[in-house]
Amino acid sequence: MPVLPSVAVVILNWNGRSFLESFLPSVCASTYGNLRIILADNASTDDSVAFTMQHFPQVEIIRNEKNSGFAGGYNEALQLVKSDYYVLLNQDVEVEPNWIEPVIKLMESDAKIAACQPKLRAYASKDEFEYAGAAGGWMDVLGYTFCRGRILYTTEKDYGQYDDDQDVFWATGAALFIRSACFHEVGGFDPFFFAHMEEVDLCWRLQRAGYRVCYCAESRVYHVGGGSLPQGNPRKLYLNFRNNLIMLYKNLHAGDKVIILPQRFFLDLLAAAKSLAAGKPNDARAIFRAYRHYRSWRRKVWPGYEDDGLPRPRLLSLNGVFPGIMIWRYYFLGRNKFSDLAGKKK
Template identity: 75%
Template sequence: MSVLPSVAVVILNWNGRSFLEKFLPSVCRSTYKNLQLYVADNASTDDSVEYVRSYFPEVNIILNATNDGFAGGYNTALKQVKADIYVLLNQDVEVEPGWIEPVIAQMMRDHHIAACQPKLRAYYDKKQFEYAGAAGGWMDILGYTFCRGRILYRTEEDNGQYDDAQDIFWATGAALFIRSSCFHEVGGFDADFFAHMEEVDLCWRLKRAGYRICYCPESVVYHVGGGSLPQGNPRKVYLNFRNNLMMLWKNLHPADRWIVLSQRFFLDVLAAVKSLAAGKPADMKAIYLAYRHYYRWRRTYDPSRQRLPEKRLLELTGVFHGIMIWRYYFLNRKTFRTLER
């Protein structure tokens, strides 16, 4: 009988007492046999650490000295975790007892699978896919991210239409299964991102290194979403635009970089004007700041930080060979399955 790979579920917490109280019990009911549980605390100022110590003594606690966001926080914490597979789980996710086993079984069938995600449904409407990952992340030719089951802010009801396991471009950071060896091989998360898009950047680098990213429909988890920054928050707008640009500059093949980024600049200017016209000047300012900080970052970025093969975007799985926002807004293609019609 083969030995089960060791799995460590690591929940990054920041002032999340209410989430831990609500969702940690479901994680503790997980049935996987070779399992460790961790709460990695990002310098919380509430009593969440004391709560875990008092009520969940079986959970290991890692104390980060500062709040370095999702990316830096996990990078620091995972240096202290020994396991074959990490499961990075948001503090606002409810799981079912057997949620781990199907994903591990899928990953063990092919050791080229570096990362995998379960199906992500909405906690408050459990028939609906959830924004942060739905049935697996994709990207279009201009670097816009979306999911099977979620295009822009529009989510679909789960009627079994995405119940096929398949390769995707990126796996959600809300419930990310990743081989520890692969995580460290490509340098973990980029701490410059702080939060948002860091999992897409990580998965892109894994693909450049020759690994697969997959989706496992047999495992279902339920995500609240927006626990740190809700949709529409200008800070979230800033991070999404800035980090997307940084990710494109880092990972695009030189032959693709300038054409993609020049088109993105034009479309992002339109997005900023649209925000102003919609009475959201803070969003317009967030897009401006994202570009300003991106250009500053680019002047100092050292490409020797990552030594990975350069691959054309269209060579990779999980890439839509079209412009998603064009088809969504002008061709009225509102679901993943209608994008290519």
């Protein structure tokens, strides 16, 4: 009988005692036969580590010296984890017992599949897709991200419409399966991101390196979401805008940059104006702050790692890229489902 590839489920934790109490039992009930479960603690100030050691002694503990966010925290912890596959799992995710097996089977079928995600449903409404990943991440021609099953803040009910395994542009960081060798080959997460968009940036670099990113419909997990920063938080808005701009500048082909970035500047300015008109000055300030820090990053940080050694193919040559402008079709044509984007609203 062939030996199963080794899998390490690594849960990055920061002050997540209540989440661990609720969701670690499901993770520990996983049926995969060659599994380690690791809690990577990001310098928590609550008793989550002591709680885990007392109630889940089978879970290994890694203690990071400081809270470096999602990106830096995982980079630090994964230096210490030896396994064929990593599964980066949010602390607020409930899993089904056999959630690992289908994904590993899919990834083992092709060595070029570097990353994969399960179907992500909402914990509070288990027949609906969840914002953070739904049925796999996509990107439009201007760099706006969305998912099969979730466009902007509109999520769909799951009635089997996305039950096909498929190549995608990015896999959710809430439950990210990734070959450990590939993670380290492309340099892991960009620590400057701290949180938000880091998994999209990582998956883009994986595609630039010639790998595939996939979605596995047979595996299902349930995500609470908003555990660190809820939707509508200006800090979250700031990180999303700043990191999206940085990601585009890092990864785009030079010919795409001159077309996409000016259009993004105009549309993001409209978004800030819309926030002001709606009486949300903090949101507008978050967008302007994101642009200010993006320009600072270009001057001070980018010159240090401009050449990452990976090719930069044209955006439309990559998997999971929608050849249109998602926000135009959503706001002006009323196409708020993934299946409607390319055609008429049903």
